[in-house]
Amino acid sequence: MDQLRDLRNYIEWLEERKSLIRIREELSPILEIPTFLRKLMYSKGPSVIFEKVKGFDNWRIVGNLFPNLDTISSFLSVDNLEEVGFRMIQPLILPIPYKTFDKIKTLGDLTKMSSYLPKKTNKAAFTENVIEGNDNPLDKIPFFKTWPKDGGRYITFGMVITLENEKTVNMGVYRVMILDGNKGIIHWQIHKRGAHVHLNALENKKDEIPVAISIGSDPGTMLASVSPVPYPIDKALFAGIIRNKGIELYELNNGVLVPANSEIVIEGRVLANQLLEEGPFGDHWGYYDKPIEKYPLLVVDRVYLRDDPIYYGTVVGLPPLEDAVIGKAIEKIFKPIMQTIIPEIVDVNYPVEGVFQGMIIVSIKKRYPGQAKKVMNALWGIGQSSLTKIIIVVDHDIDPNDIGKVIWAISSNVNPENDVLIIKGSHSDALDPSNLFPSFGSKMGIDATRKLPEEREGKVWPEIVSEDENVYRKIEEIFGNYLKKDKNLF
Ligand SMILES: Cc1cc2nc3c(=O)[nH]c(=O)nc-3n(C[C@H](O)[C@H](O)[C@H](O)COP(=O)(O)O)c2cc1C
Incomplete structure (x- = not known):
């Protein structure tokens, strides 16, 4: 099973390893499914698929796709997530065995990088259904309202894709507030790469930024998208490194390249000069954001969907929820890089x-x-x-x-x-x-x-107490005998 082929293969893989539950009751994406997801995440439950979505016939919703670190290591086929980070730096930090030049493999490892490169394709299953912007495509997708006082429905795990300097692919997970059938607001925070694309557009007096949002891809690509990868490293290349295999990209009409294995793709433009109030939203700190800030307007030109589409959304709130597991995975993947720096x-x-x-x-x-x-x-x-x-x-x-x-x-x-x-x-x-x-x-x-x-002004730090080894060994033995005899007392 190639769990990294697309979202559907991943769901089958989860089901095979008994890490997925199917919910047959009809539930609404407005508060009901988000509340279920929070309950599931707080009880450290498995991934989930909701088979009947109120108000959205033919749709299914998946959630909790990153339920624990074991699942993440398994879908990436590594014993330890640090291995993924090593993949990036290993060719550079391995000691070179100068005395046996013939065994030098380090630079050879560098050539492995080429297998991580993204490839372009002109085939993508999401082109099966196209809804034009003036047919209000956003009304047809079961986006969540996650908290009672949220300002509206939100895309909570959309990979927002832009081309940086017209050549580097950036994919960042930024929440998107739905305004109506073909408009939204993209919450790319000032320190994130999407916001830099925005600032560049303003500096270069460009009113419109071509943008795409991919929802539901293979889990490796989605993990790459949330990862803190600095400019100018291409996020599509980084996805290839995480997956140990390059991803396929499909070029949309607006020139933005998106993962060809996406379930749902939103194609549109950000109007760089139109900033609107975004929120309230119950965020990952466990509070409704305050003050309400302004973020740019997204105009949707078209939406692409696979047949019988599957929507993936997450929920945030008082920690720890799914984003905490993702954060832990990122901590482990980036540890070797942090230690190199x-x-x-x-x-x-x-x-x-x-x-x-x-x-x-x-x-x-x-x-x-x-x-x-x-x-x-x-x-x-x-x-x-x-x-x-x-x-x-x-x-x-x-x-x-x-x-x-x-x-x-x-x-x-x-x-x-x-x-x-x-x-x-x-x-x-x-x-x-x-x-x-x-x-x-x-x-x-x-x-x-x-x-x-x-x-400390020349003062020597006190010595940490430690046992006398001989006495300790003797006492350990005596103690052990009591432990064996009177187990219930300890
Ligand atoms: C569930 C979830 C929601 C997120 N929402 C936002 C968001 O609304 N805005 C934002 O700037 N970052 C958000 N992030 C964090 C970014 O995805 C993360 O910082 C990522 O590394 C940004 O990518 P970039 O460096 O390419 O900008 C979210 C992360 C997760 C896991």
């Missing part, structure tokens, strides 16, 4: 309740004074990790996933007046509810490493 990083944890941009805990192998602050600044200096509000740095022997140990390190190692770094007036995640202004707040770094003498 910041080599002292031993391990990293984006706690799921920290909604990805809220908090990172990172452990480092510390060698010199001030290194924890260097790591914070490095993280605040690269790509989307720069949006992180709170960074906690611990020593290499603390597992950042062991929150109890992290609290011990913070409580015992931090002298607040020296070890807490506050950056006032800083850029921040657009939706962070604590922002002073949209996308503008502050940051905090906590250096919870043990301090070197230079970091």
